[in-house]
Amino acid sequence: MKRFALKSLLFCFPFAAVFGLPLLILRRSGELVAVNDVIQRQMGSSPVLYGQAYSNPVKAYKLRSVKRRDSAVVALGSSRTMQLREGFFVDPGQFYNAGGAVSAVWDFRNFLGLIGTRSRVKVLLLCLDQWFFNPARPVAWGTGLEEFLADDPALNIIQRNWLSVYRDLVSHKIDFRRLLIDGPRSDVGLNAVLHANGFRNDGSYFYGAAITNPDSPENLDRGFRDTLSRISSGTRRFEWSDVLAQKAIDEVDLLLGDCHDRGITVVGFLPPFAPTVRRAMVESGRYGYMSRIEPALRPSFDRYQFPLFDFTDPATLVATDSEFIDGFHGSERTYARLLLRLASGSPELERHINRTRLVEQLAHAGRFNVEIR
Amino acid sequence: MLFNSLEFLVFFFVVSVGYFLLPHRGRWLHLLLASCYFYMAFIPIYILILGFTIVIDYLAGILIERAQGRRRRAFLIVSLCANIGVLAVFKYLHFLNANLTLLFGALRLRYPIPDLDIILPIGLSFHTFQAMSYTIEVYRGNQKAERNFGLYALYVMFYPQLVAGPIERPQNLLHQLREEHRFDYDRVTDGLKLMMLGFFKKVVVADRLAAIVDAVYNQPVGHSSASLVVATVFFAFQIYADFAGYSDIAIGAAQVLGIRLMVNFRQPYFACNIAEFWQRWHISLSTWFRDYLYIPLGGNRLGPWRRYSNLLVVFLVSGLWHGASWTYVVWGGLNGLFLVLGVWTAGIQEQALNAVGLRAGGRGSILFHRLFTFGLACLAWVFFRARSFHDATWVLTHLFSDPGSFAHPRQLLKPGGLGVPAIDLAGAALGIAALLAIDTVCERRDMLAVVRRQPAWRRWAIYYAFGFATVFLGRFGGAQFIYFQF
Numbered sequence: 099m100k101r102f103a104l105k106s107l108l109f110c111f112p113f114a115a116v117f118g119l120p121l122l123i124l125r126r127s128g129e130l131v132a133v134n135d136v137i138q139r140q141m142g143s144s145p146v147l148y149g150q151a152y153s154n155p156v157k158a159y160k161l162r163s164v165k166r167r168d169s170a171v172v173a174l175g176s177s178r179t180m181q182l183r184e185g186f187f188v189d190p191g192q193f194y195n196a197g198g199a200v201s202a203v204w205d206f207r208n209f210l211g212l213i214g215t216r217s218r219v220k221v222l223l224l225c226l227d228q229w230f231f232n233p234a235r236p237v238a239w240g241t242g243l244e245e246f247l248a249d250d251p252a253l254n255i256i257q258r259n260w261l262s263v264y265r266d267l268v269s270h271k272i273d274f275r276r277l278l279i280d281g282p283r284s285d286v287g288l289n290a291v292l293h294a295n296g297f298r299n300d301g302s303y304f305y306g307a308a309i310t311n312p313d314s315p316e317n318l319d320r321g322f323r324d325t326l327s328r329i330s331s332g333t334r335r336f337e338w339s340d341v342l343a344q345k346a347i348d349e350v351d352l353l354l355g356d357c358h359d360r361g362i363t364v365v366g367f368l369p370p371f372a373p374t375v376r377r378a379m380v381e382s383g384r385y386g387y388m389s390r391i392e393p394a395l396r397p398s399f400d401r402y403q404f405p406l407f408d409f410t411d412p413a414t415l416v417a418t419d420s421e422f423i424d425g426f427h428g429s430e431r432t433y434a435r436l437l438l439r440l441a442s443g444s445p446e447l448e449r450h451i452n453r454t455r456l457v458e459q460l461a462h463a464g465r466f467n468v469e470i471r
Numbered sequence: 472m473l474f475n476s477l478e479f480l481v482f483f484f485v486v487s488v489g490y491f492l493l494p495h496r497g498r499w500l501h502l503l504l505a506s507c508y509f510y511m512a513f514i515p516i517y518i519l520i521l522g523f524t525i526v527i528d529y530l531a532g533i534l535i536e537r538a539q540g541r542r543r544r545a546f547l548i549v550s551l552c553a554n555i556g557v558l559a560v561f562k563y564l565h566f567l568n569a570n571l572t573l574l575f576g577a578l579r580l581r582y583p584i585p586d587l588d589i590i591l592p593i594g595l596s597f598h599t600f601q602a603m604s605y606t607i608e609v610y611r612g613n614q615k616a617e618r619n620f621g622l623y624a625l626y627v628m629f630y631p632q633l634v635a636g637p638i639e640r641p642q643n644l645l646h647q648l649r650e651e652h653r654f655d656y657d658r659v660t661d662g663l664k665l666m667m668l669g670f671f672k673k674v675v676v677a678d679r680l681a682a683i684v685d686a687v688y689n690q691p692v693g694h695s696s697a698s699l700v701v702a703t704v705f706f707a708f709q710i711y712a713d714f715a716g717y718s719d720i721a722i723g724a725a726q727v728l729g730i731r732l733m734v735n736f737r738q739p740y741f742a743c744n745i746a747e748f749w750q751r752w753h754i755s756l757s758t759w760f761r762d763y764l765y766i767p768l769g770g771n772r773l774g775p776w777r778r779y780s781n782l783l784v785v786f787l788v789s790g791l792w793h794g795a796s797w798t799y800v801v802w803g804g805l806n807g808l809f810l811v812l813g814v815w816t817a818g819i820q821e822q823a824l825n826a827v828g829l830r831a832g833g834r835g836s837i838l839f840h841r842l843f844t845f846g847l848a849c850l851a852w853v854f855f856r857a858r859s860f861h862d863a864t865w866v867l868t869h870l871f872s873d874p875g876s877f878a879h880p881r882q883l884l885k886p887g888g889l890g891v892p893a894i895d896l897a898g899a900a901l902g903i904a905a906l907l908a909i910d911t912v913c914e915r916r917d918m919l920a921v922v923r924r925q926p927a928w929r930r931w932a933i934y935y936a937f938g939f940a941t942v943f944l945g946r947f948g949g950a951q952f953i954y955f956q957f
Contacts, residue, residue, distance in 0.1 A: 099654050109934060113942065130477075252477040253947035
């Protein structure tokens with residue numbers, strides 16, 4: 099037995115030497131916690147911030163969360179949906195923010211198909227990113243279904259990232275001392291633990307560093323520089339186009355039909371850009387497709403008697419640059435106002451929000467965040 | 472809990488260490504609890520189904536042993552009905568309903584039985600067959616009924632082979648679970664080496680091939696003939712590496728604990744005909760069907776035509792065992808047909824080979840037979856892998872419809888080809904080469920014995936080569952073993 103133990107140690111030594119430290123860091127930071135376990139923890143009463151740095155299973159996380167929680171009101175869309183919080187609603191348990199689960203227009207129907215027909219979703223807040231309707235966006239139609247279903251197992255995360263962990267240690271991106279010596283914490287993932295970035299229990303996203311220190315040089319979109327460079331180069335979701343992707347419009351029509359058949363009320367909206375960014379897009383004259391989206395979608399929404407709001411122009415929400423986290427992500431303050439507008443167009447949604455309290459919360463809101471009491 | 476997961480590695484370590492630290496009398500309970508935990512890691516509630524069949528078969532075994540004449544037979548039938556009933560409800564009800572609904576619809580009638588929205592319990596077909604082999608062997612008098620309920624439960628639930636075999640016989644496994652197994656250095660290290668080989672086959676070979684096969688077979692329409700052929704051949708190796716890898720891990724994990732499970736694969740693609748292929752592929756299932764279906768049907772004792780029909784029946788049932796879908800039935804039927812035709816035309820084949828100058832038993836003849844058998848197996852695999860009957864027929868009718876695509880292998884890397892980078896294609900091909908190299912060694916000698924005879928530096932170089940290849944080249948995307956679904 100002793101000989102065996104010695105030889106086993108000898109065999110394992112090179113593996114331990116290579117992977118030991120990354121494994122320790124990934125494990126301590128919660129990077130290896132399985133999505134189902136995160137959901138279980140977030141369904142408890144104490145707050146758990148979930149922000150992984152080395153993997154990104156957002157689609158699977160949001161899908162499974164919606165299935166487990168079975169909330170009546172669900173916000174569904176890209177990262178531009180993630181500022182709607184359960185505290186904006188009468189019964190917080192009845193809302194879940196599935197923002198981040200959708201990266202293209204066909205993801206909506208995939209998502210709804212996967213949550214099943216037995217789901218209790220009654221109101222769907224549908225965030226329709228403008229670039230979903232841009233034919234110049236380089237995305238292969240219909241891809242990405244597997245991301246809803248796939249797990250990212252621990253072994254995969256270690257194999258993929260062990261070298262990055264060493265790199266990040268050398269470049270001091272990982273605070274080794276804080277991670278390994280400080281006591282146990284409830285937050286999950288390196289981003290959550292070190293930078294306070296991550297999904298809250300209700301699925302909304304808390305931007306830690308970006309809102310506590312928005313003028314830090316580490317904030318890549320300080321003064322919307324990054325977004326404006328995307329506009330000038332026509333890249334990374336800001337591809338130029340004057341025409342609309344009719345296929346995407348048709349897809350939304352199918353989605354609305356599905357929702358109607360399932361008895362789900364849809365409240366659709368095109369999310370806002372920061373005023374400076376919006377102005378730059380208009381002045382460039384290269385985003386003609388954006389003004390065509392709402393008129394193209396309107397007949398479908400009208401047919402099913404679902405409301406649709408176009409907040410592409412931030413003036414419709416009286417939003418200012420200072421309350422935007424970056425060029426195309428409004429803050430909770432922006433989205434609280436947005437929710438009030440959505441509710442005014444949908445009696446079904448109006449029943450789920452406490453207008454008086456929300457107005458009061460807005461009155462006391464900070465530059466970015468709304469304090470939930 | 473998948474074998475190719477960090478959780479399993481920790482589980483295996485804890486269970487094995489605990490096993491050797493415990494006194495002999497507590498080990499079966501330790502293994503039983505570990506097996507329950509292992510099974511419940513999938514869908515906990517399904518342990519009740521397993522518990523139901525275990526209780527029925529445990530009691531049936533004792534009652535069969537005590538009873539005489541017709542009562543013996545009656546208890547056996549109750550046990551078989553319980554097992555087949557569980558299979559029918561959880562595995563075949565949906566299939567049956569779908570087909571009967573179509574039939575009733577064609578007759579303009581309404582089919583009354585609703586579908587159940589249930590997930591197939593993992594490994595159901597495997598442990599059900601293992602449980603059935605117990606009551607049949609007790610009925611035949613080849614095995615004494617087990618009085619210790621826990622030991623019997625462990626026989627069905629022994630975690631290394633619980634979800635995908637090998638499907639053991641009570642005569643081989645039960646007594647081993649009762650015996651004391653001391654720590655034996657050579658046995659334990661051989662078990663670990665086998666496990667390492669299994670991990671290599673699964674994560675380096677099978678899962679790398681899976682990415683390419685899935686890209687084609689999930690949407691076969693639009694792919695060139697060359698892509699379809701490559702994906703089909705890759706699937707043949709994927710499923711082999713996947714299932715043989717699982718079997719190696721299972722046999723190795725059991726061997727560490729001192730329990731010898733039956734060999735499940737013996738280089739199947741070196742078979743010279745389909746009959747031999749089935750003597751080398753999934754041996755525990757082939758022999759199960761031989762012993763409990765083919766021979767009771769009359770085997771080859773009732774003349775050639777009855778033998779052929781028995782073979783076809785066995786293969787059709789085997790197809791259905793694999794999955795509740797017509798594609799599996801056709802896959803089984805094709806294998807049966809190939810086997811029957813092979814037996815029927817054996818003489819003609821020899822004459823034909825002699826006529827072209829290939830001596831029977833010579834290298835050329837063996838190579839030809841192997842390639843031909845592999846080709847037949849691949850044709851049948853198309854039905855096994857395809858998502859639907861329609862996809863399978865589409866693949867088969869387009870395998871060679873575009874011969875020009877074979878002249879331009881670079882097209883495989885372009886849209887309409889395999890849709891993967893050249894490096895992935897090269898990695899997959901290297902994986903197949905490694906698999907064939909391993910099989911070539913195993914065909915001639917006991918590979919572990921060969922490794923053991925090497926000087927220490929070479930042995931350790933081999934261990935590290937496999938270890939690092941698995942860690943760095945493996946895909947740990949959480950892909951299930953294909954046979955788990957059965």
